[in-house]
Amino acid sequence: MTFTPNPEYLVQVSHLKQYFPVNTGFLRTTLLKAVDDVSFDIRKGETLGLVGESGCGKTTVGRTMLHLYHPTGGEIWFDGKKIEGKETLREYRRRAQMVFQDPYSSLNPRMTVADIVAEPIDVHNLCPNKKAREDRVRELMSLVGLNTEHATRYAHEFSGGQRQRIGIARALASEPEFIVCDEPVSALDVSIQAQVINMLEDLQRQLELTYLFIAHDISVVKHISSRIAVMYLGHMMELAPANELTRHPLHPYTVSLMSAVPIPDPRESRKQQRIVLQGDVPSPLKVPSGCPFRTRCDRATAACAESCPAMREAAPGHFVACHNV
Ligand SMILES: Nc1ncnc2c1ncn2[C@@H]1O[C@H](COP(=O)(O)OP(=O)(O)O)[C@@H](O)[C@H]1O
Numbered sequence: 001m002t003f004t005p006n007p008e009y010l011v012q013v014s015h016l017k018q019y020f021p022v023n024t025g026f027l028r029t030t031l032l033k034a035v036d037d038v039s040f041d042i043r044k045g046e047t048l049g050l051v052g053e054s055g056c057g058k059t060t061v062g063r064t065m066l067h068l069y070h071p072t073g074g075e076i077w078f079d080g081k082k083i084e085g086k087e088t089l090r091e092y093r094r095r096a097q098m099v100f101q102d103p104y105s106s107l108n109p110r111m112t113v114a115d116i117v118a119e120p121i122d123v124h125n126l127c128p129n130k131k132a133r134e135d136r137v138r139e140l141m142s143l144v145g146l147n148t149e150h151a152t153r154y155a156h157e158f159s160g161g162q163r164q165r166i167g168i169a170r171a172l173a174s175e176p177e178f179i180v181c182d183e184p185v186s187a188l189d190v191s192i193q194a195q196v197i198n199m200l201e202d203l204q205r206q207l208e209l210t211y212l213f214i215a216h217d218i219s220v221v222k223h224i225s226s227r228i229a230v231m232y233l234g235h236m237m238e239l240a241p242a243n244e245l246t247r248h249p250l251h252p253y254t255v256s257l258m259s260a261v262p263i264p265d266p267r268e269s270r271k272q273q274r275i276v277l278q279g280d281v282p283s284p285l286k287v288p289s290g291c292p293f294r295t296r297c298d299r300a301t302a303a304c305a306e307s308c309p310a311m312r313e314a315a316p317g318h319f320v321a322c323h324n325v
């Protein structure tokens with residue numbers, strides 16, 4: 001099967017797989033299928049939300065699509081080019097960046113803000129001299145609302161929210177077009193989460209950025225995403241425009257995720273039925289046969305154990321992988 005790029009999309013991911021060999025006993029390794037045959041596209045300037053419980057493979061999707069991990073299988077296309085080989089990879093690494101989940105572990109505490117932010121500038125040789133580099137660091141710091149006089153301070157001197165701003169400034173340093181935001185606010189105080197999200201939205205408008213925005217909580221991405229993709233145990237379950245997905249979820253897993261989101265209107269809230277999933281998420285080393293969700297699904301039938309449902313378009317732009325929808 002050959003893949004044909006669609007110029008409407010900036011990023012296209014086709015049948016992406018990431019299997020990790022893990023030790024499961026004396027001289028025994030098992031493949032942990034962290035991401036198993038995941039496909040999606042992101043339009044230029046769009047935010048695609050990616051949600052699912054912790055451990056379902058969201059970070060691995062983000063890291064693999066940026067080639068921080070070499071993919072086990074599948075293809076990544078960026079701006080009409082397939083990412084493979086040193087040449088395309090080098091260019092892609094400049095144009096696609098990541099903001100990491102934990103601003104404490106992702107920044108070296110013994111480096112100054114200036115050196116952290118300038119890292120991509122140095123790697124890609126983007127400034128001709130020291131003066132230009134300094135000016136650019138200052139420009140990036142003010143872009144993310146940091147005091148430029150703090151450029152020579154060390155990362156450990158900053159609060160979580162400020163550290164995440166440093167991480168965002170670093171991601172912006174190579175003038176990327178695409179950024180994977182991996183739960184960029186989940187390690188921050190609730191009081192500053194909105195500030196950072198608003199800033200990311202402002203930067204998106206200002207710099208015409210395209211985002212993959214990862215969150216474990218659907219309510220975080222609901223307002224900022226044009227479309228939302230839902231993952232479970234390394235598989236994509238549903239993908240639809242954000243409004244459509246939150247109002248008319250089709251996959252039983254998405255339905256249960258949505259039932260856990262609080263509704264502000266008390267009258268509507270009373271009507272809401274909270275669906276508590278039965279059992280725990282199975283181990284990613286022992287993914288159930290057929291549909292990975294079937295062991296927790298109240299609609300599961302014999303067919304669900306036999307084959308893994310493929311994504312199909314149930315309504316225009318609304319894709320779902322379920323035998324019983
Ligand atoms: N480098 C790795 N080696 C082995 N297993 C990994 C590695 N990274 C992630 N995993 C496993 O892959 C699965 C998905 O992890 P991750 O992508 O971090 O999920 P999420 O971001 O949705 O919480 C988990 O079971 C995790 O333990």
Ligand SMILES: [Mg+2]
Nearest residue numbers: 058059060101
């Ligand atoms: Mg993660």
